Amino acid sequence: MTDRTAGAGAATATPVGTAFLRVLAVDDEPPALDELAYLLRRDPRVATVSTAGDVAGALRVLRDADIDAVFLDIRMPGLDGMELARVLRRFARPPEVVFVTAYDDRAAEAFDLGVADYVRKPVQPERISESLRRVLANRLVPSHPAVASHLAREEDPTIPVELAGTTRLLPRSAVRWVEAQGDYARLHTADGSHLVRIPLATLAERWADAGFVRIHRSYLVALHLIDELRVTNSGYVVVIDGRALPVARRHTRELKDRLVRAAKQAWAR
DSSP: OOOOOOOOOEEOOOOTTTOOOEEEEESSSSSHHHHHEEEEEESSEEEEEEEEESSSHHHHHHHHHHOOOEEOSSSSSOOOOOOHHHHTTSSSOOEEEEEEEEEOOTTTHHTTTTSEEOOOOOOOHHHHHHHHHHHHHHHHHSSSSHHHHHHHOOOOOEEEEEEEEEEEEEEEEEEEEEEEEEEEEEEEEEEEEEEESHHHHHHHHHGGGEEEEETTTTEEGGGGGGOEEEEEEEEEEEEETTTEEEEEEHHHHHHHHHHHHHHHHHHHH
């Protein structure tokens, strides 16, 4: 039977030729830490698993070892996981962070920190596998053949959303348009909508390079999904999925220019 125990800072190698990820698991509850480390060691993409029971122990491991990913509980005595994630962002080459928690009330904050994944307890093997896939997609290890296929595909960031009491990761490519609702934003997809605690202005800034354009103080849309731009008695509107959304006067010229450029690029292909 596989050994499921490990002391703080312990590391064991997985005897698989394609394993290369060096992972740190952090949780203040020994049974939970034991289970997480066990699931990580089972994956053939993981070369070593180090463990720590608190943030101080995690920092000692990070000081002494090269770590590619940190699987991290949030609520712990002393410094919590969110504070450690903020520290890691200041590293010259920060490891990927995956939050593993029993709570879903920090998902939006985690998104703001740019974590690779947000996993709810109890942890399932398939979720750990998916988290490792996301870590691989974010790590730049082009010399390793097992990573080449992950680097070749287009990056599609995800957003944690609530669905029937469960936190799910919604890919950005599924979002058709976004509506501001105070300090929140409602993400509209082809089959529904999701309210997230992220200001529209933040999404507009982060998604500008992905083709999302601000058309109004209350609306952000995926440019390539605009079916029509037309004039009404009250001004311009764009039509997406049969829904007419208002275009503010100050955004009209930029929107027209971008639509023209997009059309020219499409004809040039």
